[in-house]
Amino acid sequence: MAPNDVPPCGFCSNPIPAPAERCPHCGLPGLFPNVRAAERKAEVAALNQRYEGARADALARGIDGPLQEFERAVLTASVSITRSIAELLRLASDDSELYASYYQLTEAGVKLPKGQKWAALREVADGALFTGYRKDIKFAALTMDDRGLFNYGECSLFLRERMIAHRASAFEENSVLFVIRKKIAMADAHDLPLGFRSTWEYRAKLCVAKLARRLESSSSSDDYPGLLMKQGETSEDDEFVEIHIWGPLTIRSIERVTVFRKPTGSGALTNAIKEKLQNAGIEVKEWTR
Amino acid sequence: MDALISGRAGVALIRRDDSLVSVHVGSPGEPVTRSVSDWNILLGHARDLRLLEDTTLGEVERTLAEVHKRATALDLTLILLDVKLSAEVRRDAASELEVLIQDSSCLESLESVLYAAPSPSIVNLRGAVRYTAAMPKTRSMLSALLAHQLTIGEVVAAWRTVTSRVLTEMDREDWERLRQTVVESGLFYLLSTRRSGGGRLSVALAAAKRMPGVRDMPIAERVLTEWVKLLRRGRKGVRPSGRVTVRSKLPTAAVGTEVLRNAEERFTALYPLITRIASQLIRSSVPPNLADEFRSYVYEKLIEDDYRRIRNFNDLQKVERYLQVVLRHLLWDYRDQRWGRWRSSKEAERLGPVAMLIEDYWVRDGLTLDQVHELLVTNHRVGITRLELEAIAARLPQRVRRRIESDESLANEPSAETADGNLHEQERRQLIARAWAVIMAERAALPPEDALFVSLRLDDGLPMSKIASILKTDPKPLYSRLEKILARLRRALEEVGVDAEIIRNLLG
Numbered sequence: 001m002a003p004n005d006v007p008p009c010g011f012c013s014n015p016i017p018a019p020a021e022r023c024p025h026c027g028l029p030g031l032f033p034n035v036r037a038a039e040r041k042a043e044v045a046a047l048n049q050r051y052e053g054a055r056a057d058a059l060a061r062g063i064d065g066p067l068q069e070f071e072r073a074v075l076t077a078s079v080s081i082t083r084s085i086a087e088l089l090r091l092a093s094d095d096s097e098l099y100a101s102y103y104q105l106t107e108a109g110v111k112l113p114k115g116q117k118w119a120a121l122r123e124v125a126d127g128a129l130f131t132g133y134r135k136d137i138k139f140a141a142l143t144m145d146d147r148g149l150f151n152y153g154e155c156s157l158f159l160r161e162r163m164i165a166h167r168a169s170a171f172e173e174n175s176v177l178f179v180i181r182k183k184i185a186m187a188d189a190h191d192l193p194l195g196f197r198s199t200w201e202y203r204a205k206l207c208v209a210k211l212a213r214r215l216e217s218s219s220s221s222d223d224y225p226g227l228l229m230k231q232g233e234t235s236e237d238d239e240f241v242e243i244h245i246w247g248p249l250t251i252r253s254i255e256r257v258t259v260f261r262k263p264t265g266s267g268a269l270t271n272a273i274k275e276k277l278q279n280a281g282i283e284v285k286e287w288t289r
Numbered sequence: 290m291d292a293l294i295s296g297r298a299g300v301a302l303i304r305r306d307d308s309l310v311s312v313h314v315g316s317p318g319e320p321v322t323r324s325v326s327d328w329n330i331l332l333g334h335a336r337d338l339r340l341l342e343d344t345t346l347g348e349v350e351r352t353l354a355e356v357h358k359r360a361t362a363l364d365l366t367l368i369l370l371d372v373k374l375s376a377e378v379r380r381d382a383a384s385e386l387e388v389l390i391q392d393s394s395c396l397e398s399l400e401s402v403l404y405a406a407p408s409p410s411i412v413n414l415r416g417a418v419r420y421t422a423a424m425p426k427t428r429s430m431l432s433a434l435l436a437h438q439l440t441i442g443e444v445v446a447a448w449r450t451v452t453s454r455v456l457t458e459m460d461r462e463d464w465e466r467l468r469q470t471v472v473e474s475g476l477f478y479l480l481s482t483r484r485s486g487g488g489r490l491s492v493a494l495a496a497a498k499r500m501p502g503v504r505d506m507p508i509a510e511r512v513l514t515e516w517v518k519l520l521r522r523g524r525k526g527v528r529p530s531g532r533v534t535v536r537s538k539l540p541t542a543a544v545g546t547e548v549l550r551n552a553e554e555r556f557t558a559l560y561p562l563i564t565r566i567a568s569q570l571i572r573s574s575v576p577p578n579l580a581d582e583f584r585s586y587v588y589e590k591l592i593e594d595d596y597r598r599i600r601n602f603n604d605l606q607k608v609e610r611y612l613q614v615v616l617r618h619l620l621w622d623y624r625d626q627r628w629g630r631w632r633s634s635k636e637a638e639r640l641g642p643v644a645m646l647i648e649d650y651w652v653r654d655g656l657t658l659d660q661v662h663e664l665l666v667t668n669h670r671v672g673i674t675r676l677e678l679e680a681i682a683a684r685l686p687q688r689v690r691r692r693i694e695s696d697e698s699l700a701n702e703p704s705a706e707t708a709d710g711n712l713h714e715q716e717r718r719q720l721i722a723r724a725w726a727v728i729m730a731e732r733a734a735l736p737p738e739d740a741l742f743v744s745l746r747l748d749d750g751l752p753m754s755k756i757a758s759i760l761k762t763d764p765k766p767l768y769s770r771l772e773k774i775l776a777r778l779r780r781a782l783e784e785v786g787v788d789a790e791i792i793r794n795l796l797g
Contacts, residue, residue, distance in 0.1 A: 082330055086297045089364055097409040099367050105405045105472045106363065107336035108465040112293070118304065120325045139329045151321075152330045153298075176326030236324050266361055268381040272368040275378055 007039050019132025030166075032246040033133045038169040038199045046195030051205040054212035066219045067212055073144070073224045074204040078158045078255070079168065079243045080148035081140040085259065085269055088155045092276040094250050123186040124176050131190045133246070140243040142170065142203065144225035146258050146285060151235040154260040163253040164245050170203040171242040172196035172210055207241055251276075256283040291342045292349045295335035296356030301349050302332055314357045317350045359398045362389045366399060369420060369427075370413040380420045387424035396430065397475065403434055405477035407442040414438070415585055432581040433482075439560050439588060441481045444520060448477075451516045455508055467509050470500045476513075480520055552596035559599065562609060563591065566616050572668060574620055576654045579627075586623050587616060628653050634686050641744070643671055644681050651682055658682060672752055680728075683721040724787045731781045739774060746771065 009016050012026035018037065022029040037043070058067040083091070093099035112122045130137050140159065141149055148156025172178060178196070179189045198206040211227055219227075230239040257277055259270060274284045294301040299314035302323065310320035311331060323331070332338065339356065341349060368374060368382040390396040408414050414435045421428035448471075452464065459467075471477065474497035494517065498510050556563075567587050571580045591598055602611050624631065637648040646669060650661040662678050665671040732743055738760070745756045757764035782792045 083334070084298045084300070086299065086360055086364055087334065089368075090297070093367070093371075096371070096373075098370060098413060101406045101409055102363060102367060102402055105402050106360070106469065108462065108469040118291075121302075121304075121309075121328055124325045124328045139333065149330070152327070174326050176329065177324065180324070180326065234322050235327050235330075236322070266365065266385055268368060268378060268385045269361065269364055271381060272371070272374055272378050275374055279373070 007036060007041075021133075032167040032169075034130065034137060034169045034244045034246050035167060035199055038197045043194050043197060044202075047198055047202065047205060047209065050195045050209035054209050058212050058215065061217075063215050063217050063219070066215050066217065067208065069221065070211070070215060070219070070224055070227070071204045071208050073221060074142070074207045074228065077142045077144045077228060079140045079161075079164060079245070080143045080156045080158050081138060081249070082149050082152040083155050083157060084153045085155055085266075085273065087153075088157070088257070088259075089269060089273050089276075091157070091249065091254075092251050092273055092280070120186075129175055129179065129189040129192070130244075136246050138245040138247075138249060139175075140168075140245060141229060141240040142207070142243055143229045143240070145229065147231075147287065148258065149229070149235070149238055149240065150231065150260065151238060156258045157249075157254050158256045158258075159245070159249070159253050160255045164243075165200045167246040168200040169244050170198045170200065170206050171244060172206065173239065173242060175242055175244075177236070203241070203243075210241065251280050251282070254282050256285070258285045258287060260287055290344060290346070290349075291340065292344060292352075293332060294339050294341065294349065294353050294356060295332055295337055296353070296358075296360035297337050298332060298335045299353070299357050300331055300335075301353045302328070303346070303349055312346070312350055312353060314353060317354070320346070355394075358389060358392070358395055362386060362395050362399045363402055365389065366403065369417045369431075370408070372413055372416055376420070379417070383417070383420045383424050383427050387421075387427045390426050390430065396426070397478075398473070400430065400434075401472055401475040401478050404437065404441055404444075404481045405472045406445060407438055408434070415582070418581070435581060435585055437481050439556075441477070443560075444477055444480045447519045448516055451512055451519060454515075455512055459506070459508055463506055463508075467506060467512065470509075471497055471513070474500065480517070552600040556591060556596055556599050559608065559612065563587065563612060563616070566609075566612050570616055570620050576650065576656055576660075576664075579654075583620070583623055587619055590619050590622075591615075636684060636686055640681060640684060643673065644685065646671070647678060647681055648685050652685065677747060680721055680725045684725055720788065720791055723785070724782055724791055727781055727785055727787065728778055731778050735774065739770070742767070742770065743774060 006015060006018065008014060009023040009026060009028055009031075011028045012023060014023065014025040016023050016025075016031060016036070019033050021031055021033070023031065055064070055067065058064050090099065090103060112118050143158075146156070148158075150156070179186060179192070182193065184192065195209070196206075207228065214227060228241065230237075232238040254277075257273075259273070270286075274286075277284050290303055290305040292301045292303045301312045303310050303312060303320065309323040309325065309327070311323050311327070312320050337356075337360070339352075341352060365382045365386040369379050369386060371379070390399060414431060418428060418431050418435070421431060452468075474493050476493050476497055479493055494513055497513060498504065564584075567584050571577075571583055575583045598615055602608065604611070631649070631653050633645040633648055637644040643665070646665060647661055650656045650664055651658060656664070658675070658678060661682075662673070662675050665673055665678070732740055735743065742756065742760065745751045745759060746753075751759075753764045753767050757767055760767075779792055783789075
């Protein structure tokens, strides 16, 4: 990546190092490294090229209309994040000194074991893809349905757009699988092929570039949710557009929640979470398989 | 195979040869194939990871179930303590928790966490106890936790002092790992409950030092040793005689003015003495079911207004006497607050001190006659039979007492009476009252020395040896004298048609 490719500071116009959260020269805060990576000129140009190519192809196939409708629909899609029910309780109780004071006692910094056995996992956890700021990134998925990725946990949290739009970026698919499929060494993952990520503002362009070829003239709005997110038999078969959110999430970042109630799970835990979320004005839906 | 396990997430990620699978709580025996890409969503946010090496699937599933159960027990406890949640949710949490902590290892693990930080609010704890009416394990755990809040504060403050001295020598992650290990080893619990006898503390201390992640941390041994040493040194501030070294060496957790800090230190140093005096008062004047509540009341009152009651006292030579007076006044306030101002009835005063005690416990405190009998015999050493007690109770005027009960306990309280039972009980009381009136009339006709003898025996419940010393006579003849008087009373009762069973029960 050429250093001059990164957008300079909006205040002092000096270059800013990739993982910086504020300009090292003038101190301008609120710079989100993932968003700045997606704003790189080369990245934007490559995405535009893919997008225009997809549109030209759609025009040639006579599906320009459905494509435009799909593009508009993507703008209404939500961002969902999957968690266990206990993690949701933790999030729902973030404001409470009671919960915080006891939870912190049972937690220590995550450190994956040393040695070759866990090397691959450690590379993912250390985040070559997000050098210098992996610990600040939350992984989510773009979705038009109510369930999120249920291969990962029983609760799907749908985030408020205005709480994440400024710090979110979109990626073509599960970023780690992308690296594996493209046979890129994890150590080189910071320098991915261009055109596969976007800022939140241009997420629809990314979705069009990725999914236009799957649209047909008969495609309707009922098909869009399955097109945007496909629930696979296993998590490796899941297909979705990955959203990277920089920074913390709290209960105030959440708009609605869907909970899968396990027959063997704790009823009190689920009910407590429902009550907490509803008290905070968050819509809760339950579902069973 | 090796596994990474998170109890909170309810997931174990297993590395077997070169493949990855996950196992989930509630779905044992159904491993799901995974790729490294799943890390970010499955466990990337988990902060309670533990590693099992060279293990088996069965072992992983057992460990996952165990750590998940412990995490759930903590969640349920916090829900139970959460005043912002509805009574229904909190009651359900208590009921699920009761089941989980039947497993002693789950209870131990839960207590090891709960004793590692003072409760942010004592009100939460006291409130939670209300939801545990039919849950003895949970109730007992919360009551003990409530009673130990101040010691917990002391132990945690010492920990903070020791670790703050070495913070610059270790990174944040090491510090968190050390804290987690110390919590899990139960050291906070052992030190707070003073259950360090029998070598348990040394064993736990040694085990903590050997734990993975800590044994490689050279600073850990120093921290643990200094922590325990600081606490032991601090406790020497209070001597068994009750003479107090007020400037305890213990640090305080709170930050405030020098005066407040001194008051806190003083309170911490006086805590064992306060507990001892409170226990004495409880034994003599507080029904057993209210012992924990009264203790909490005392602690709260001593802490309120920035330790006003502790701060205002300066004559340290008389501190024990001062605390006895303060706690005695607090007892009166507590009783006034709980039951309103109380005076014994004229009838009870006329019947004597035993009747006044019976009236206190039965009418004022709302105990059953069985409980009153137990208290009189064990705590007050009154030699009174159950029927004698009933006879006195029947003579006491009916007074309606204000009982403060939560909606919760009222809703759960089973009805103790039936319509038939009420009628039967009423008739029985009337008969006993009639019999008692006859006895009193006969007693009034006795010669003065016999009347005094009967009063000492029946009203005050004194043993024969004591009566003999009061009457300055040999105890032996007193037995036949008592028999003669009782025979006379029996005849009088038979003449007015009192049932033989009641006579037998009243007079033996």
